Amino acid sequence: MLSVYTRHYSPCTQADSNHRRCHCPKWINGTLPTGKFVRVSAKTQSWENAERKARIMEVNADPLRQTLPDVSLRITIEEAVRDFLRDEEARQLAKTTTCQSKTLFQKQLLEWAKGESLRGLSMAGKEDEWDSRWSGSRIEGSASGPASGDTLSYPLN
Numbered sequence: 001m002l003s004v005y006t007r008h009y010s011p012c013t014q015a016d017s018n019h020r021r022c023h024c025p026k027w028i029n030g031t032l033p034t035g036k037f038v039r040v041s042a043k044t045q046s047w048e049n050a051e052r053k054a055r056i057m058e059v060n061a062d063p064l065r066q067t068l069p070d071v072s073l074r075i076t077i078e079e080a081v082r083d084f085l086r087d088e089e090a091r092q093l094a095k096t097t098t099c100q101s102k103t104l105f106q107k108q109l110l111e112w113a114k115g116e117s118l119r120g121l122s123m124a125g126k127e128d129e130w131d132s133r134w135s136g137s138r139i140e141g142s143a144s145g146p147a148s149g150d151t152l153s154y155p156l157n
Contacts (some may be wrong), residue, residue: 002030002038002054004047026050032061076120077113081105 005017008024026042028050038057042050059065084105088098113119 002028002032002058004042004050004054005029006047020047028054028057030054033058034061034063036061077110077118081110 004026006014006019006022006024007017007027008014008019008022012022012024014022014024023045026044026047026049027039028042029039031037042053044050044053085098085101088101
């Protein structure tokens, strides 16, 4: 069972770790259904959001959970690339940025995914292999490429 607690900053007047209403960081602490002990930051100042994250962690770690995601709800890699490129066009980014993204996603990622027989993002789980094999320079974090928040942010797991 996971529970939420507050780690108060020094300027905070509260001392109770169960105080919910201050703006100090919330943490998750406890044991998962697998028996593994967990103590992690919830990365939020909201008690409700931290509770929600704790419940999701418990559900995801439950060894008896056998529900698979509905296939109709999965997004395909082609759809994700199309949506990402449309978003870049809608934001009217520089042509160099959009061309770089088209090369990376349409020519390299889609070809790699087809070669690996991957169609849906939830089927992938090989992002580390993809990252090490593509021939371009790393875009994320580079001065000439899009900012790290502009890269394709769908989970490949």
